[in-house]
Amino acid sequence: MKRALLTRFAHGVLLAACALTLAACGREESSTSGAAFTPTPEQVARGRYLTRAADCAACHTAKDGAPFAGGAPLASPYGTFYGSNITPDKDHGIGNWSADDFYAALHDGNARGKRLYPSMPYTSYRQLSRADTDAIYAYLMTVKPVAVANQANDLKFPYSLRFGMALWDMVFLKDALPDASAGQSADWQRGRYLANALGHCAECHTPRNVFGQLVDAKPLSGAALGRVVATDITPAGLAGRGWTAADLQTFFSVGIAPQGSAFGEMYPVVHLSTQYLNKDDVRALSVYLLGDTPPAPQPVKAVDADAAQLAAGRSVYLAVCAGCHGLAGEGKPHVAVPMNGNSTVRQADPHNLLVAMLDGIDTQKFAGLEDMQAMPAFASTLSDDELSQLANYLRATWGGQSANVVAADVKALR
Numbered sequence: 001m002k003r004a005l006l007t008r009f010a011h012g013v014l015l016a017a018c019a020l021t022l023a024a025c026g027r028e029e030s031s032t033s034g035a036a037f038t039p040t041p042e043q044v045a046r047g048r049y050l051t052r053a054a055d056c057a058a059c060h061t062a063k064d065g066a067p068f069a070g071g072a073p074l075a076s077p078y079g080t081f082y083g084s085n086i087t088p089d090k091d092h093g094i095g096n097w098s099a100d101d102f103y104a105a106l107h108d109g110n111a112r113g114k115r116l117y118p119s120m121p122y123t124s125y126r127q128l129s130r131a132d133t134d135a136i137y138a139y140l141m142t143v144k145p146v147a148v149a150n151q152a153n154d155l156k157f158p159y160s161l162r163f164g165m166a167l168w169d170m171v172f173l174k175d176a177l178p179d180a181s182a183g184q185s186a187d188w189q190r191g192r193y194l195a196n197a198l199g200h201c202a203e204c205h206t207p208r209n210v211f212g213q214l215v216d217a218k219p220l221s222g223a224a225l226g227r228v229v230a231t232d233i234t235p236a237g238l239a240g241r242g243w244t245a246a247d248l249q250t251f252f253s254v255g256i257a258p259q260g261s262a263f264g265e266m267y268p269v270v271h272l273s274t275q276y277l278n279k280d281d282v283r284a285l286s287v288y289l290l291g292d293t294p295p296a297p298q299p300v301k302a303v304d305a306d307a308a309q310l311a312a313g314r315s316v317y318l319a320v321c322a323g324c325h326g327l328a329g330e331g332k333p334h335v336a337v338p339m340n341g342n343s344t345v346r347q348a349d350p351h352n353l354l355v356a357m358l359d360g361i362d363t364q365k366f367a368g369l370e371d372m373q374a375m376p377a378f379a380s381t382l383s384d385d386e387l388s389q390l391a392n393y394l395r396a397t398w399g400g401q402s403a404n405v406v407a408a409d410v411k412a413l414r
């Protein structure tokens with residue numbers, strides 16, 4: 001799931017690992033023992049909420065594994081990372097860690113003297129307040145200790161040289177992330193903290209450069225992840241695809257909005273994290289994304305396109321898609337999302353549209369009673385020509401995008 005997030009900093013690991021000498025004289029490593037820590041029940045309850053808002057489970061709970069016992073494989077072309085056991089088991093987890101140790105891991109990527117890879121998103125968690133990391137620590141100390149040994153990362157040389165990370169940190173670790181929107185209100189401030197620190201949205205939605213660090217000049221402007229691209233979620237990007245604050249709130253709370261459903265790497269974000277945010281926080285997140293003065297949502301533009309090509313695309317649509325997505329792309333409640341005005345169809349880059357058609361989407365559970373069936377994969381039943389005609393029909397009719405997809409675009413994604 002998190003494959004892409006991991007591959008994107010791997011270049012940085014390379015840089016760091018190559019500079020062995022420099023790295024060796026990196027920052028002082030320290031492991032503090034810390035004073036006795038006596039959490040209050042309020043702190044534990046708050047910690048549980050924050051642990052969800054920060055989506056620790058996405059990487060630290062393996063499929064069918066015990067909560068926070070680690071072992072979730074995070075594959076990348078550079079090798080596989082494994083989320084660690086962060087239950088309070090004294091041998092295998094963090095049972096012997098102090099609150100200071102825990103803070104150093106989240107704030108500095110320093111796990112009791114061991115340099116963490118930024119597969120653990122401390123680049124974002126660095127902005128968490130000490131009170132909040134203490135609350136997360138307090139909560140994690142109450143979960144069931146699980147005696148499961150950590151699985152060693154299986155990384156190729158030179159990425160396996162962990163101490164190279166000290167240099168990466170020295171060069172790239174920043175105290176704050178830039179904002180994509182403007183605002184000052186209390187909601188905007190809270191939303192900024194939810195997005196930049198807890199929700200670590202930038203880790204997927206901000207592009208990275210060759211050394212794997214986030215590009216400061218382009219916050220949240222979209223980034224190639226793995227199979228599914230993380231979309232532009234700047235105010236202009238969102239409004240350009242018809243998003244309003246109210247619809248964003250529905251998307252984060254349920255996972256399905258009039259603009260479509262969460263899929264790919266965004267699905268676990270909603271499923272494990274944002275659906276548990278309270279109303280105030282969901283509102284704050286939407287205010288932060290769109291800014292205090294949100295741009296008006298753009299209607300779908302009329303587009304000129306070749307009539308014969310559209311007719312070809314429409315006949316494929318009627319034959320294989322309309323049964324679920326509706327004759328007029330209106331969708332069907334509890335069956336399939338609308339195509340008319342769908343934000344995936346409205347993206348200028350057809351990547352996610354083509355990937356959704358080629359790969360399909362497995363059955364996903366959404367909040368409340370909302371449920372959808374699986375979206376079938378069409379890679380083996382539709383040709384490159386049919387899929388490009390279909391993509392052009394959808395883009396020109398319901399997406400306000402030009403019909404410029406060619407068969408080679410489809411082929412490249414097979």
Ligand code: HEC
Nearest residue numbers: 054055056059081082083084105111115116117119120121
């Ligand atoms: C995107 C995936 C991801 C998320 C989200 C994530 N982690 Fe991690 N975490 C990792 C990986 C991978 C490692 C191991 C990194 C390494 O080997 O350097 C790790 C390591 C750690 C460690 C060090 C454990 C040890 O024994 O060295 C701690 C503590 C930790 N994470 C806590 C958390 C907490 C708390 C959260 C939520 C606030 C969180 N992580 C969220 C991926 C993640």
Ligand code: HEC
Nearest residue numbers: 260261320321324335336337344356361364372373374375
């Ligand atoms: C069996 C019903 C079904 C058929 C047939 C079907 N889809 Fe879907 N489609 C869905 C469902 C359900 C989703 C949402 C899945 C989810 O997010 O869990 C979806 C999602 C999508 C998405 C992603 C957008 C979003 O917001 O989730 C696109 C694009 C899409 N379908 C296009 C098509 C096209 C084009 C066809 C015809 C080639 C097609 N679908 C055929 C059920 C179907």
Ligand code: HEC
Nearest residue numbers: 199200201204228229230231261262263264265266269343
């Ligand atoms: C692990 C990677 C990852 C993280 C972390 C992540 N996203 Fe996403 N996000 C994606 C991907 C991939 C998509 C495209 C698929 C889709 O539309 O569901 C997406 C889509 C979205 C969309 C829908 C955009 C559209 O027009 O369809 C919104 C809104 C969004 N993300 C907001 C956020 C916010 C806010 C956060 C932080 C709380 C966040 N994301 C964290 C990967 C991620």
